[in-house]
């Protein structure tokens with residue numbers, strides 16, 4: 001295990017944010033120096049068609065219908081790249097592409113192919129169980145380099161990504177119609193990533209997703225019953241179970257969860273009660289989060305000697321009925337890789353897909369030992385700061 005603990009108090013800097021607007025009205029946020037401007041759209045973007053949500057009467061759940069997403073570009077394994085190549089012709093996320101025509105450090109733009117839109121069209125006529133797909137879908141570019149990941153970015157770059165997430169998170173939670181904000185990354189074709197450029201996404205929803213609502217009610221019931229925070233108990237249990245610990249970290253527990261759903265699932269969970277969203281982090285916690293995330297991905301990539309595909313989700317506290325973040329929610333990042341071995345994928349087949357159950361073919365303690373045993377290169381986080389952002 002390598003230490004990622006805080007070794008010094010980060011110094012304070014600020015990260016400038018430039019807000020630009022694409023000709024089709026979509027926002028582009030550039031973080032750091034601004035090195036160019038947007039050009040008139042070469043290919044006019046048509047508004048998403050047939051975008052709406054349908055209610056499943058038997059569950060009360062909502063399904064987002066978004067046929068235009070089938071037109072998304074793909075530059076996955078079909079574009080040859082080597083570690084020496086930092087641009088990929090045809091990648092829409094590389095500098096010079098349609099999204100950011102100039103060199104950048106980190107950037108965010110509104111998705112050209114959204115599932116949710118701040119300006120959604122009305123649902124198709126005659127559908128009595130349909131609703132507008134209100135919300136927002138953004139793409140977060142970690143770096144201008146086409147090749148890389150949270151494992152290979154420098155500590156400064158990873159800290160900048162965390163600063164960008166925090167900046168966008170604050171803005172999106174501040175919109176009154178957003179009930180939930182979800183920062184996530186799909187890495188690898190196995191989890192549906194269509195672009196290999198290092199990037200993640202953010203969705204903002206106007207209603208709580210089902211699993212999120214279930215967690216909110218579990219936390220509230222526990223508080224009513226015991227007057228205690230259930231998330232604090234989960235952290236304490238993870239800390240006591242050293243056999244499930246993956247990496248050391250002062251501010252976050254980094255562990256395979258007790259009831260892991262996916263074979264190499266890892267949760268990075270805030271130890272401090274009151275750290276509920278990215279905006280609550282102290283400078284040390286910000287740096288510890290960046291270090292923890294890099295640790296996990298480094299271990300994933302060392303596990304089978306190849307870049308492990310994963311889903312990574314930031315779980316920030318949803319707003320309660322009073323509009324305030326849920327009290328007992330602890331900020332966490334959940335990594336959900338689909339692999340159960342170097343060559344085999346876990347597939348959620350009939351039973352799991354139809355019932356919502358999970359059947360894990362691995363023992364969480366065995367997975368944790370494998371991940372904890374991966375040798376990772378030493379990394380210095382001294383002097384690294386998750387900067388506050390400010391409009392340039």
Ligand SMILES: [Zn+2]
Nearest residue numbers: 091094146197
């Ligand atoms: Zn690229």
Ligand SMILES: [Zn+2]
Nearest residue numbers: 229231232273
């Ligand atoms: Zn707590």
